[in-house]
Amino acid sequence: MNQEVVLGIDLGGTNTKAGLVDKNGKVLAFERFNTHAKEEFPIFLEHLSIVFNRISGPFKDQISIKGVGIGAPNVNFYTGNMERAHNFSWGEITPLAPAIHEKLNLPVVATNDANVAALGEMVFGIAREMKNFAVLTLGTGLGSGIVVDRKLLLGQDGLAGEMGHVNVRPDGRNCNCGLSGCLETYVSVTGIKRTVFKLMADRKVDSILRGYNYHELDGEMIAQAALDGDPIAKEAFTYTGNILGTKLADLVAYFNPEAVILTGGLTHARDLLLVPTQESMDARLFPAFRGKVRLLLSSVGGAHDAVLGAAALAWQHL
C-alpha cells in the first residue's frame, strides 16, 4: 500500500510554503514560492499547482495524497474563504479552499494561521499530551489558536480566537482593524517597535535605538539591543511582557488551560519576554488558577513549522 501523506500549505503575505507531510510529521518534500499577493488570485493558484506537481512528482508511485491543509490570514474554517485579509489584492472574499479543491482535485480544509500553529503544537509539538491550551503567535500582529478538549475553538462563524483585538485600554493605540487599544498594537513585533518610540519620547536616557528611524527599526534590533543592556530596549520588553501577562491572566480566567504557548518573531528574545510576562501573569492570576498553568515557548519551530501545522489540520479534519 502507498504511504499516506497530506499537503500542508502555509500561505503568507509574502511567501507561501508547501510540503508533503506524513502522519508522523516527516516532511517528504518542501518548496517555498512567492505568494504574488498583489496580483490576481488565479496567478497564485497556477503557482501552487506547478509547485504541487513538482514536489509530488518524484513520489508519485509511492504515496497516496489524502488532502490539503492550509493556514492563511483571516480564513473562515466553515467556508474556507479568506475574508478581508490585509496585504492581499485578491478581493473582499477569496474562495481559497474551494478554488484549491477545484484546482488540485483533493479535499481541502483551511483555517487562520494561529489555529494552524495550535494544531501543529498538538499533533507534532509541545502540546502532544495536552487537552486544553492556547497558542499565541507574536509576529507582525498577534494571533491566537485555542484548543478545548483537543478540539480547535472555532466559534459560531469559524472566527474565534481573535485575541489580538481584545482591548488593553479604550483610548489606546490605533489598530489596523479600525479600533483603538487592541492587544496586538502593544504585543507583537510592530507593537514593541511602537513601544520603543513611546519610551524614546518619555525617557531622557540614551539608547542606540535613537539612531534609527521608524522604517529602519525592526524586532531583531530591539532584541539585540536589549541583550546588550540598552535601557530603552530592556524597558520595552518589560512593558510588553507586563501587558501580555495581564491579558494572559484574563485568558486563563476564561479558559482554565493547562498551558499557554508563545511563538513568532517576538519570542526570539526568549527570557527577555518570558520573565516579565510570567511575573505579570502570576501577579494577576485568580487564586484558583495559581500554579495550574504553564507558560511555554513553541517547540515546533524551524523552516517547516507552519507547514507542519497545516498538515496537522489536514490530518485532524479530513
Add this chain to the structure above:
Amino acid sequence: MNQEVVLGIDLGGTNTKAGLVDKNGKVLAFERFNTHAKEEFPIFLEHLSIVFNRISGPFKDQISIKGVGIGAPNVNFYTGNMERAHNFSWGEITPLAPAIHEKLNLPVVATNDANVAALGEMVFGIAREMKNFAVLTLGTGLGSGIVVDRKLLLGQDGLAGEMGHVNVRPDGRNCNCGLSGCLETYVSVTGIKRTVFKLMADRKVDSILRGYNYHELDGEMIAQAALDGDPIAKEAFTYTGNILGTKLADLVAYFNPEAVILTGGLTHARDLLLVPTQESMDARLFPAFRGKVRLLLSSVGGAHDAVLGAAALAWQHL
C-alpha cells in the same frame, strides 16, 4: 412505566432551593430551605435529606428519580467539590457531590451557579436553538457560563468561565479574591453600588442616593432612582454598561458566540443597563464580528430558574 425526573438543587449562601423536574422543565414539587452555611456541612445534608423525602414522598409510586444536579458557588465539575467558597463555614474543600451521593444514594453532578444558568438557558430557556453562547449572572458578584458547540466550557480543572475576575484596570477596585480591578468589582450589584459612591464623590449634582449610607443602599434603590431620573443613578448604569460592553467585545473576540445572555439582579433595570452595554460593545467589536452577536436578557427567570438549570445539568450529564 414511572415518569422520569431529576432533583435540581440551587445551593446559595443564604437559601437552598430544591425541586423535582421532568424532561420538559415541568417542576413537580419545590421547596426552599435555609442553607445554614455558617454551621457544619452535615447539618445541610440532614436538611436536604428531609426536604428530599418530603417533596418526593407524595410521588413515590409515579416517578423514577434519575439523579441530582447541583449549582453552587466555586464547584469543580470534575470532583464535585466546593472549593474555598466565601460565605460558607464548611471548610476549605467540601465534598458536595460525593456527600450528597452517599446521603441520597443517587448519581450526582455539580458545577458552579453560572454554568448551571447557562445550561438552564440551553435546555429550557432562550438558548434552546443556540450552539455557542455565554450567560453572565450579574448578582452580588459576576459569574459566567460559556457554551461551546452545545457543551459547557469546563477547562482543564473544571474552573473555566471566571469572567468576574478578568481585569478592567490594573490599579482598579479591590476585589474579594485579593486582586485589584476585577470585572465584578464594577459590573454586579455590589459594583454599581461602589460606582454610585464614586460618582457621589466626583460629582456636585444632588441625588436622592446621597441620603443613604453604604450599608443601606441596594441595587433596587439604584435602579428605581435611575428610572425616576436621578442623575447619579443614571450615570452609574451608563458607567457600568460601558465597562461591561468593553469586556463583552473581548468575550466575543475570544469565543465568536452567537449571543450573550444577561441575568441576575442587575438586569432588573433592563434597558438602563442594556442600552449602554450594547452601545459600548458595538463600538469596540472587531469588524468581523459586527452584526453577528445578540445581547439578550434571560428568559428562564422566576422562582424556579436556578432549580431548572440544576435539573438541566442532571439531564445533560447523567
